[in-house]
Amino acid sequence: MNRHGNIPRKQSFRLAIAAGVLIVMLCSWLEIRQPLWLFHRQDFRDANLVIRRVETFRNEKGRLPDSLEDLGAKNLPDQIYYQRVDAKDYQVWFSTALGESEIYESATKQWR
Numbered sequence: 001m002n003r004h005g006n007i008p009r010k011q012s013f014r015l016a017i018a019a020g021v022l023i024v025m026l027c028s029w030l031e032i033r034q035p036l037w038l039f040h041r042q043d044f045r046d047a048n049l050v051i052r053r054v055e056t057f058r059n060e061k062g063r064l065p066d067s068l069e070d071l072g073a074k075n076l077p078d079q080i081y082y083q084r085v086d087a088k089d090y091q092v093w094f095s096t097a098l099g100e101s102e103i104y105e106s107a108t109k110q111w112r
Helices: 009-033 041-061
Strands: 081-084 090-097 100-105
Touching: 041 090, 041 100
Parallel strands: none
Antiparallel strands: 081 090, 090 100
């Protein structure tokens, strides 16, 4: 800083470059790591809604639905998918990127 409390142009230019580099690094890190909680928060909420409805159906009817239409697919998100694996297990999933998905497995009750 000079005697008037101002940052010299050379130093402010360096600070701007450093800030730009940090922003680029942060954006690159987010793209690589793609934290699911940040970018797919609504998808997880929608998928968990479908899971709750499947479990309610199972408790009421004693079986799994064949498809989302059996749940009365009204007001169900379009980007969430369901598949019955066998008589007692199912999967719910959504796409996170081209060729990549987050999948819930009822057998483990976990996302993978």
